[in-house]
Amino acid sequence: MTKITNTSQHYGAVAILLHWLMAVLLIALIALGLYMSSLPDAGFDKKKIELILLHKEYGILALGLAMLRLAWRVGNVLPELVVQLPDWQKVAARFVHLSFYGLMFALPITGWLMSSAASIPVYFFGVRLPDLIAHNEYRFQLLIEVHMWLGYALVGFIVVHATAALRHHFICRDNTLKKILPGAGY
Template identity: 60%
Template sequence: MVPWTNDIRRYGAVAMLLHWGMAILLAGLLILGLYMVALPDAGYDRRKITLILVHKAVGMLALGLVLVRAAWRTANPLPAFAAGLPGWQQVAARVVHLCFYALMLALPLTGWLMSSAGGYPVPVFEWFNAPDLIATDEHLFRALIALHRWLAYALVVLLALHAGAALWHHFARRDDTLRKMLP
């Protein structure tokens, strides 16, 4: 049985649940985001509006979970790197993880800001609407759309790099880097 907390050898159950849960959530948000922006804008499209509202609500959930995840990571030790891992790879791993946290915060925040600037509500699962962070501003709205899109592309690149490195460690290097995050 996997302990709840991390130790020097491996991640605990909570860290694993947060990691894999966020991975599924972020992949879903990326897929949904790409799909919904590809739908036509012409007229009143109930399906597109519904998908945008779902994307916003799930994005707010992701924002909450990344805050929980960051708090959990701060309170728990990180497992040691695999034996013999070069220093540059250790630094690269830390930088990639910091970039993940930055993107996991920046994406929902830019989405929220974008909605505020566009004058659109940010519903949180029909429980309530998140408050507007800024006043309506069409120019800023367009700029935030572009920023949100490019941050999403950066997340795709980072996810591919992260998954590729994990698989490289598992199959080529044959160390337990990936197994530390598996139950």
């Protein structure tokens, strides 16, 4: 049985649930973001607007989950990396994990700032959230760019991270992936 909290050898149930739930959510938000942005602006068709609203709503959900996840991570033991890992890989792994936390906050916050700069309200399941900054066309355009490049960075980190995880599991055959899967032994 997987414990609720982390141990030095295994992620606990809450960390595992948040990891996989957010992996699905973030990948879906990237796919949706890229798809909706590729739709033509002409007439700003209804489908594009609906998809942007959906993206914003779930993007704010990702921000809420990121806060919960960060709180859980700082209040819990951090499972050790596989001991035989060379130092550079340990540094790289921790660097990618920390960068993920940065991006999990930076993406929704720039999205929210972008909407405020365009004077388009942000709703979270029916509740109107406050504007973060005043209307400003220049900042709006700049934030679109920043949000996009942060999205590309997230894609890059996911590719590196998932490739490393699968390599550890299938080639090195160590505990790296099992540590973050439910039910695996301690």
